[in-house]
Amino acid sequence: MIKIEALSKAFNRKFIVENLSLEVQRKEIVTLLGPNGSGKSTLLNMIAGLLCPDAGNIYIDNNMVFGANGTKKINLKPSERKIGYVFQTNSLFPHMKIQDNIAYGLKSLNLSKYEVKKRTNKLLEFVNLTEYALYYPNQLSGGQQQRAALARSLATEPKVILLDEPVSAVDPQLRETFRSELKKYLQTLETTTIYVTHNLNEAFMMADKIAVMGNRHIEQIGDKAEIFDKTQSTIVAKFLGINIFEGKAIKKQNNQILVETNNITLLSTSNLDLVGKNVTITIKPEDITLTAKKPADTNSTNNIPGIIVEMIQLRSATQVTIDAGFPIKAIITSTATKNLGATIGDKVYATCNPSEVNIFSEPVFNSRVS
Numbered sequence: 066m067i068k069i070e071a072l073s074k075a076f077n078r079k080f081i082v083e084n085l086s087l088e089v090q091r092k093e094i095v096t097l098l099g100p101n102g103s104g105k106s107t108l109l110n111m112i113a114g115l116l117c118p119d120a121g122n123i124y125i126d127n128n129m130v131f132g133a134n135g136t137k138k139i140n141l142k143p144s145e146r147k148i149g150y151v152f153q154t155n156s157l158f159p160h161m162k163i164q165d166n167i168a169y170g171l172k173s174l175n176l177s178k179y180e181v182k183k184r185t186n187k188l189l190e191f192v193n194l195t196e197y198a199l200y201y202p203n204q205l206s207g208g209q210q211q212r213a214a215l216a217r218s219l220a221t222e223p224k225v226i227l228l229d230e231p232v233s234a235v236d237p238q239l240r241e242t243f244r245s246e247l248k249k250y251l252q253t254l255e256t257t258t259i260y261v262t263h264n265l266n267e268a269f270m271m272a273d274k275i276a277v278m279g280n281r282h283i284e285q286i287g288d289k290a291e292i293f294d295k296t297q298s299t300i301v302a303k304f305l306g307i308n309i310f311e312g313k314a315i316k317k318q319n320n321q322i323l324v325e326t327n328n329i330t331l332l333s334t335s336n337l338d339l340v341g342k343n344v345t346i347t348i349k350p351e352d353i354t355l356t357a358k359k360p361a362d363t364n365s366t367n368n369i370p371g372i373i374v375e376m377i378q379l380r381s382a383t384q385v386t387i388d389a390g391f392p393i394k395a396i397i398t399s400t401a402t403k404n405l406g407a408t409i410g411d412k413v414y415a416t417c418n419p420s421e422v423n424i425f426s427e428p429v430f431n432s433r434v435s
């Protein structure tokens with residue numbers, strides 16, 4: 066388990082991490098998502114003990130590894146924290162063969178030579194580098210080096226593993242298999258894992274929970290669906306590519322809330338009591354349906370007329386942007402695109418159910434960033 070309380074770190078008097086709290090339970094994989102420069106690597110470095118926080122507490126398996134316990138200050142060395150760490154940048158020992166890099170941490174465990182060999186071979190196999198056992202790091206590709214670094218971090222079977230964009234250097238065609246193998250491996254080891262990525266698909270595939278970093282702290286953490294369906298922050302919605310509208314909650318109406326945005330009104334089933342407040346409205350592009358004709362039922366669903374201004378073909382769907390006086394993004398399946406039969410310049414209706422209209426009111430200090 067990893068527990069972080071009110072962690073802060075500034076570089077040159079500028080806070081990169083500020084008052085950050087986070088908990089990851091045993092056996093849980095939390096993916097840490099966030100834009101470049103949001104402080105993800107800085108956070109991992111502090112957990113691992115490579116960087117000294119300015120303030121806050123860090124616990125690993127209920128033991129304080131950094132912080133103040135009464136008057137006693139605690140700051141355990143990286144080696145005392147028993148954490149496996151795969152750095153964003155390669156960190157293999159250049160003068161050691163791959164097999165020795167992987168076996169490096171095992172030496173301190175007083176294992177028999179046979180056991181060391183057995184574990185090393187198993188890891189070499191796992192990361193698909195058996196035939197490279199006797200090579201030196203500079204004789205391997207970037208992706209292979211990254212895999213070797215991963216094997217090294219797993220060798221001692223640490224209970225806490227930090228992975229900083231571990232598949233970014235793996236060849237694209239191998240990534241999917243590699244990720245699923247890695248996930249299985251982490252589950253077998255029953256590790257507590259923080260997995261940093263800025264790739265949404267990867268976050269989804271690896272995670273039990275997703276934590277989004279922004280504003281120098283964890284903006285929102287939750288299980289996968291929750292983060293998308295019950296977004297609580299503009300930064301998170303932006304990062305996830307969700308439609309965001311600024312508006313106001315006008316009144317309650319049949320257990321729904323009527324919200325006004327950009328001179329139109331929308332119904333939301335939100336049960337938050339936000340009447341009279343300024344709110345942020347988010348709608349996932351996947352939750353918007355497009356029709357060429359005005360839908361028959363306009364009382365219980367939301368529908369917004371607009372003109373198609375952009376269509377982008379994705380792998381098995383189309384991303385359509387419509388101009389309704391303001392932009393709305395929809396992602397519709399290839400079949401729906403065919404059925405719609407519309408193209409750029411055509412008028413369409415964007416429809417969504419009140420249950421798909423998420424609203425929240427943002428704390429004032431989260432000044433609305435653009």
Ligand code: ADP
Pocket residue numbers: 076077081099100101102103104105106107108
């Ligand atoms: P991420 O991993 O989310 O891309 P980082 O944690 O690497 O972000 O960096 C966050 C910010 O902190 C960046 O603006 C970076 O320039 C700054 N930073 C990181 N390490 C240092 C350092 N040692 N000295 C000064 N600034 C740093």
Ligand code: MG
Pocket residue numbers: 105106107153229
């Ligand atoms: Mg980083």
